[in-house]
């Protein structure tokens with residue numbers, strides 16, 4: 313009897329779905345997760361979007377998998393990466409780029425910590441940009457391995473920093489907290505490190521699944537490329553940007569080939585995205601504006617996911633935000649949900665099933681409650697292009713609010729509201745605000761609430777209930 317009880321107990325432990333009890337299940341291998349993020353690339357700088365820039369390897373992820381046609385990020389680096397790592401996007405610290413040392417509060421759990429706790433080997437190769445303080449270091453915030461740079465931008469060859477909060481010229485390239493001075497081109501080195509980790513896993517027989525974040529600084533400025541990647545006579549400008557993108561695509565091809573060579577491709581979810589709308593030299597196609605803007609050119613980006621034999625090739629047009637990746641990856645991996653309620657599981661949608669509804673998504677380039685040291689205080693002298701703006705998308709409607717400037721001075725109480733129906737008008741040509749004052753008022757209240765209090769928990773998300781006929785086009 314005692315033996316039977318013991319067997320029953322053992323059986324319970326073995327089949328328990330709780331990953332916390334069984335961090336390395338041998339009988340139900342979890343998929344690997346490989347996230348590849350491109351930095352400031354134009355959303356139409358892909359050959360599959362008709363660009364002359366050659367990106368056959370990035371294209372192959374879409375060609376062999378799923379293209380998420382309505383994928384959204386925040387309009388610049390830090391809040392997008394913060395939303396990816398934390399599953400929320402409503403924290404004022406995410407928009408304080410001049411206070412980089414204060415970022416990523418220690419009490420805020422991260423996606424990397426979640427996968428580490430779930431039995432995954434975790435690694436970040438490339439750009440972090442979520443804090444310089446020791447308590448914000450990637451190795452402290454969930455990554456077993458870190459190779460790359462902490463700040464926002466570096467010289468691709470020398471690894472000198474150009475970040476506004478790091479003294480110009482300071483070396484910013486390290487492996488697990490130790491500065492490294494290796495010759496090479498950052499994009500290639502990021503790929504080399506990723507491939508070396510993959511090969512080491514196989515060689516050592518490591519049976520844990522992995523969560524790798526390959527965070528290229530390419531094609532963010534200042535632009536430079538290896539000699540062999542440049543067209544003859546190309547020294548500066550658009551041709552260099554083109555070479556930076558094409559070199560990154562080659563390195564992505566090497567990583568995908570390594571997955572294939574090591575027989576890991578069939579058990580690996582590969583997710584590619586761009587962190588925000590394109591900046592200088594870039595092409596965002598018909599979408600208006602780009603980086604730093606809450607118009608579609610700044611926040612709607614290409615995103616592709618490949619999972620051979622599990623995901624059939626198709627397009628998904630359900631809205632999805634970068635903060636949803638935490639809950640979505642948990643679901644893909646079969647981990648129980650620990651993600652914050654603001655991170656919405658879209659795995660069913662990615663697979664082509666499930667409801668297409670998503671609670672409203674919020675965007676900002678600087679929150680209204682931001683004090684000195686915030687983003688627009690820094691960029692305001694550069695002119696009207698960088699005015700503070702925020703937006704909410706309650707599909708298919710988008711309300712955007714923007715400050716009005718007179719020179720460099722904010723005209724008080726002069727916010728302008730724009731309303732677009734993204735289903736009928738994805739390029740935001742027709743402002744419907746004058747036709748729909750009640751909808752403007754209601755979405756405006758939601759947006760103001762988000763800016764002052766943050767995103768409502770999902771259980772309260774119907775605080776502004778949809779009224780029949782008012783949000784339909």
Ligand SMILES: [Ca+2]
Pocket residue numbers: 351352388389532587588
């Ligand atoms: Ca960026």
